[in-house]
Amino acid sequence: MELRQLEHFVAVAQECHFTRAAKRLHIAQSGLSASIRSLERELGAPLFLRSTRQVQLTPAGQALLGEALRALSASNAAKDAVAAVQGLLRGRLSIGSLQCLHAVHVPTLLAGFLSEHPGLEIQLRQGGSDELIELVRTGRLDVAFVSKPGSGRCPDDVVIQALDREPLALACALDHPLAGNGQVKLADLAEEQFVDFPADWGTRDLADRVLTAAGIERRVALEVTDVHSLLDLVAYGLGVALVPRSYSVKTDRVRFIELAGEVPAWETVSVTTDPTSAAAAALLREVDRVKAAAG
Template identity: 75%
Template sequence: MELRQLEYFIAVAEECHFTRAAKRLRVAQSGLSASIRSLERELGAPLFLRSTRQVELTPAGRALLVEARRALSATDAAKDAVAAVQGLLRGSLAIGSLQCLHVVHLPAVLARFIAAHPGLEISLRQGGSGELIEQVRAGRLDLAFVSRPARYPDDVLVEPLAGEPLVLACAPEHPFAAREKVEPAELRAERFVDFPPDWGTRDLVDSVLTAEGVERRVSLEVTDVHSLLDVVTFGLGVALVPQSFSVKTDRVRFVELAGAVPAWETVTVTGDPMSAAAAALLHEVHEARSGRGPGAVAC
């Protein structure tokens, strides 16, 4: 099995079409098809269900796709390691991030990082924590900044970055707005605003309230912080959010939660082994966190 065969296989799997895959790779379709057939013979199983319009992965193909991406990612990491020894980071670095990353000002860090490593191609995407962790595991991302999940795959590396308490966000006219502290169990009758499942703080809030016997109603779901706070401002619901959200608006009241409530943690997730480019970016992030680089700010 050759790396080129895996590269061809991944392209066909992602394009669902041999012609489009050949154009993307800038190779002859006949050569690409022959390479796939050779790979199927070597593995003793068909990888695609072929039709006149498109191709679909077989169960064997779906199993191979995860490992093929991982193998190519490991190859890139090996190349990066050699380049890093020579003092030249090159290749690509795919990053995932939560929509609002308070613990570090990622654009400032990336600007500094790209200036130091102009030969490196950077890509960035946002999403929910579970989705981003799975993309790291599958080799589609090198590094992700996410909230700590209850569980994560064994084949990724997880490193704590920062933690902060949850607080109650409510409208200024809400009865809880004048309180110093609120017990989580008191929120039983409240209508909630939150992010979709597996997004932002949703999983942690669910676990905190479930532990208090609170079966909550999430009446409104949003996918960005500022929309959440706007909805809370107008009294359409309350939310449990990281304390850092309090710097974003003065139109919402933020009230401390009583009792031993688990902190919301931001972690970094990388492949195992970690690529040289991901390690270099993490170094920049820690420099920023320590005050020797672009500082941590609220988004």
């Protein structure tokens, strides 16, 4: 059994499709299929249930997946250890991030990091917190910057490190009846229509929990996948939103109002696997340095 075969197997398992896996690996589909067949012959068991639309793991494939991910992680860790002795960081670092990360400005972070480690290839993906955490857990990402998961929503096999916390605020149109208030109570939002992100986004999860705890069953009429669209919809009076206070620097067309009472803060975290790759660990050290320099 070769590491190359395990890489091929993991790609097919994660993509659930041979063609997509072959494109991801930059190899011919025929070569990928031959590699998987060879691995199946060696193990004496089929690893996938194949159909014209997708492939699914067999019980044997499910058993192999965890071990394959651990073997590949150990192999990468060995390469990282040798590179660290030489004072080098090489290879690829795959990063996931929320669109708006108050703790650190991602473009500035990556520009500085790459100037120090020009041998690295950086890949960046934006998405919702649940999606990005799962991509870290399954080895598709090395590190992700996400909202802190709610209780019971974080896998046991990832490592979480706190980044930042900030209060939520109410975002409403400038001519909204609540716009002149210095503070707003959650109870005042019972009849409001909301704009928000999809259900697997961390700020949506927090807003849901905050309002449910206050006994409010809200209506999310409009869902968007980017911050600026959300704020535009709020500005035109199509709904209100509970958002991190730092969003207030993005527009002067929306009123941001402090929430009264004890309201849970929005917390951001980094997520990695154990062991953490040398490149991901170096990036997290750079995050700590940037935060410390910013005071």
